[in-house]
Structures are given as C-alpha cells and as structure tokens.
Amino acid sequence: MNILVINAGSSSLKFLMYNMVNEEVLASGRVERIGMDSAILSYEPAGRTEIREVAEILEHTTAIRKVLDILVHKEHGVLASSSDIDAVGHRVVHGGESFSSSVIVNEEVKREIKRLFDLAPLHNPAHMLGINAVELNMPDVPQVVVFDTAFHQTMPAKSYLYPIPLVLYRKHQVRRYGFHGTSHDYVSERAARFLGKPLVELKMVTCHIGNGASCAAILNGQSVDTSMGMTPLEGLMMGTRSGDIDPAIVPYVMGKEELTMNEVNSMLNKHSGLMAISGLSSDMREIQQSMAAGDGSAVLAFDMYEYRLRKYIGSYAAAMNGLDVLVFTAGVGENSSILRESVCRNLTFLGLELDEEANSQRAHGDRVISTVGSRVTVLVIPTNEELVIARDTYRLILARQKA
Numbered sequence: 001m002n003i004l005v006i007n008a009g010s011s012s013l014k015f016l017m018y019n020m021v022n023e024e025v026l027a028s029g030r031v032e033r034i035g036m037d038s039a040i041l042s043y044e045p046a047g048r049t050e051i052r053e054v055a056e057i058l059e060h061t062t063a064i065r066k067v068l069d070i071l072v073h074k075e076h077g078v079l080a081s082s083s084d085i086d087a088v089g090h091r092v093v094h095g096g097e098s099f100s101s102s103v104i105v106n107e108e109v110k111r112e113i114k115r116l117f118d119l120a121p122l123h124n125p126a127h128m129l130g131i132n133a134v135e136l137n138m139p140d141v142p143q144v145v146v147f148d149t150a151f152h153q154t155m156p157a158k159s160y161l162y163p164i165p166l167v168l169y170r171k172h173q174v175r176r177y178g179f180h181g182t183s184h185d186y187v188s189e190r191a192a193r194f195l196g197k198p199l200v201e202l203k204m205v206t207c208h209i210g211n212g213a214s215c216a217a218i219l220n221g222q223s224v225d226t227s228m229g230m231t232p233l234e235g236l237m238m239g240t241r242s243g244d245i246d247p248a249i250v251p252y253v254m255g256k257e258e259l260t261m262n263e264v265n266s267m268l269n270k271h272s273g274l275m276a277i278s279g280l281s282s283d284m285r286e287i288q289q290s291m292a293a294g295d296g297s298a299v300l301a302f303d304m305y306e307y308r309l310r311k312y313i314g315s316y317a318a319a320m321n322g323l324d325v326l327v328f329t330a331g332v333g334e335n336s337s338i339l340r341e342s343v344c345r346n347l348t349f350l351g352l353e354l355d356e357e358a359n360s361q362r363a364h365g366d367r368v369i370s371t372v373g374s375r376v377t378v379l380v381i382p383t384n385e386e387l388v389i390a391r392d393t394y395r396l397i398l399a400r401q402k403a
C-alpha cells in the first residue's frame with residue numbers, strides 16, 4: 001500500500017510518500033511560500049538528488065496538484081500513476097476532546113475539525129485546506145487524520161484543568177490539550193523497546209525540543225501531563241514562542257503599548273523565545289555559534305531555555321514520584337549535545353549521571369547517553385512523526401478493507 005503523508009501549514013505543505021509493505025520512503029519534499037509571489041517546490045526521490053522548482057502556487061489545491069505531478073513525473077517520479085496512491089494521512093494539530101485516536105476522514109470529522117478552528121487558528125484551517133485539496137484532486141482516495149492532541153487525552157482532570165472558573169471549560173472547552181502527541185507516543189514506545197523493558201513499568205519524561213517544544217510525563221505508558229496547554233504556546237521557552245509567562249503581563253502590555261489582541265498574540269507566538277532574548281535568531285544552531293563567539297545575549301537566551309526545560313523535567317519527576325527514563329528528541333533534542341549536557345549537569349540530585357563522551361558523539365539512531373550506574377537512563381531517540389501518521393493510516397485503511 002502506498003501512502004502519502006501530508007503536514008499542511010498555512011503557507012507550506014510538507015509531504016512524504018511511503019511504500020508501507022516495508023515502510024520505505026519513496027520520496028519526500030515540501031512546497032513553501034504558497035500564495036506568495038513565487039512558491040518553491042523541493043522534492044527528493046529516495047537516493048537521488050533534490051530538485052527545486054519555482055512556480056506560481058496560489059493555494060493548496062494547486063500545491064497538491066504539483067506534488068501529484070512530480071510523484072508521477074517521467075524522469076523524477078516514483079510512481080507510475082497517481083492512482084498508485086492508496087491513501088493519504090494528514091497531521092492535524094488540534095483534535096480537541098473529540099478525538100483520542102486517528103480516524104478516517106468523513107463529513108462529520110471535517111465538521112469537527114472546522115469547529116476546532118478557534119482553538120488552533122494557525123494550524124487547523126491550514127490542515128483543512130490540505131484535506132480539501134486532496135479531495136478535489138483525488139476524490140476516491142481515502143484520507144486519515146492523525147491528531148497532535150490524541151495521545152494526551154489520557155491526562156487526568158487535575159493535569160488538564162486550569163484553576164479558573166469551570167464554566168469556561170464547560171462552555172468554551174478551555175483546558176490543557178497538549179501537542180506533539182505523535183512524537184511523544186513514538187519515542188516513548190521506542191525507548192521502552194530499546195531498553196527491553198515494558199513501557200507500563202517506566203516513569204518517563206520525553207522532551208520534544210524542535211522549533212516548537214514540549215515535555216510529557218509518561219506513566220505506565222500514558223501521558224499524565226504535558227507542558228503545552230490549550231494552545232501550543234504554553235510551557236517551555238521555544239524558538240519564537242514565550243512559553244509560560246504571568247498571564248497578567250498580557251493586559252498590562254496591551255495597555256502600556258496600546259496593542260490589540262492580535263498584536264499581543266503575535267508577539268508571544270512569533271517574536272518571543274530565543275529570538276527575543278538573543279535578538280539574533282530563533283535557530284538553536286545560530287544561538288550556539290554566537291555563544292561560542294562570546295555573545296552575552298545568546299548565552300542568556302540559552303541559559304533561560306535550558307533552565308526552563310530543566311524545571312519542567314524536575315516537576316514531572318515530582319508529578320510521577322520518580323524518573324526512570326529521560327528522552328531527548330526533535331531538532332534540538334537530537335542534535336544539541338550542549339543543551340543536553342547543561343540540562344543533565346543539574347539533575348544529579350535525581351541520581352542522573354551523564355556519560356559525557358557518549359553525549360558528545362555525533363551519532364545517529366537511538367542511543368544511551370547516561371552512564372551504566374546512572375539511576376535515570378538518558379536516551380536520544382530520533383522522532384518520526386510522519387512514520388506514525390503513515391502507520392496509523394495504513395492500519396485504519398486495512399481494517400476498513402477487511403470489514
């Protein structure tokens with residue numbers, strides 16, 4: 001079965017084409033700058049060089065059309081025809097309380113994703129464009145949606161409720177949902193398998209540290225708490241997002257700076273985090289380069305980022321009354337040995353001992369970076385959200401075919 005995985009954003013669309021017989025990636029790529037003057041399609045058939053094409057792509061339907069065209073291209077294609085695509089799997093960031101697992105798209109599912117636009121205004125409308133674009137281009141191909149929030153639906157009320165009037169939860173679904181669930185789910189399972197221990201016997205903290213960043217407390221294989229909240233703004237300091245701040249700052253700054261709600265939202269989501277403190281970049285690689293060159297603002301940005309992450313790990317150890325496994329994943333978590341070292345250096349009170357040599361090696365794949373004697377096993381597990389989406393899509397479509 002060939003499955004196309006799509007992660008549609010407002011102006012970009014990432015895709016991966018899988019052959020699920022052996023979970024082989026046939027091709028991958030992205031369309032960027034959709035709706036702007038010149039969009040860019042990058043496409044990489046497995047084992048061959050990347051192709052880049054500049055084109056006018058004004059909306060998602062055209063973007064999907066372009067993707068389908070290149071997948072069956074005479075020279076660069078990996079499929080004989082677009083009818084070789086058996087199903088499409090989408091990442092959907094917000095599933096609210098309606099979805100605790102992946103589902104096949106139907107009219108009711110689409111209505112529900114639409115109803116959730118308010119809770120994820122940056123993400124869900126873009127996902128819907130992606131779903132509709134596939135429907136227009138390939139009306140007979142079944143689609144599956146995989147939600148970032150689904151894995152966290154196991155959180156108990158004491159984790160997901162905010163201590164504000166309950167009527168806001170009942171009327172407007174104001175609660176913690178959590179995100180990056182496909183990643184936390186995937187790396188926690190892989191971690192347990194890698195250690196040869198049942199997931200249900202482990203107290204684990206998974207740190208998904210990419211552009212967006214979140215931690216999850218995973219007890220008995222289930223998410224019991226996570227740092228992102230009703231939206232992906234709460235929790236850790238991120239590339240451009242503030243993470244936790246005193247909520248009273250919002251009305252105060254709105255008054256002092258005469259900002260609208262949209263402006264303050266944009267400030268917290270797009271102009272805060274590493275970017276705001278360093279004044280340089282939201283990209284951890286650039287922060288590290290500037291630190292090495294002695295830039296004080298970069299050092300401060302890094303220190304705040306690390307400190308806030310470490311406090312979450314400590315609080316989740318308290319939430320679970322212990323910690324057996326700490327997992328680092330995503331762009332920063334997988335690649336920044338300096339961040340991992342700084343975090344672990346100050347978690348020795350948990351009996352955690354980092355193997356500095358293992359940590360600093362530029363290795364690939366799942367690996368242990370704590371010492372043999374460490375009471376907490378520290379792992380680096382590369383995440384693979386697209387593979388989870390492809391697997392869920394495969395499983396649901398197979399089950400439907402058998403039914």
Ligand SMILES: Nc1ncnc2c1ncn2[C@@H]1O[C@H](COP(=O)(O)OP(=O)(O)O)[C@@H](O)[C@H]1O
Nearest residue numbers: 209210211212282283284285330331332335336
């Ligand atoms: N070698 C590296 N060292 C430090 N940070 C890195 C390295 N490679 C990637 N990163 C960081 O990872 C982040 C992007 O993570 P990623 O998981 O790809 O994000 P997203 O999927 O949210 O766009 C960026 O801040 C980038 O600087």
Ligand SMILES: CC(=O)OP(=O)(O)O
Nearest residue numbers: 093179180211212232
């Ligand atoms: C939910 C979220 O924050 O996603 P990303 O890390 O892709 O921005």
Ligand SMILES: [Mg+2]
Nearest residue numbers: 210211212330
């Ligand atoms: Mg990501």
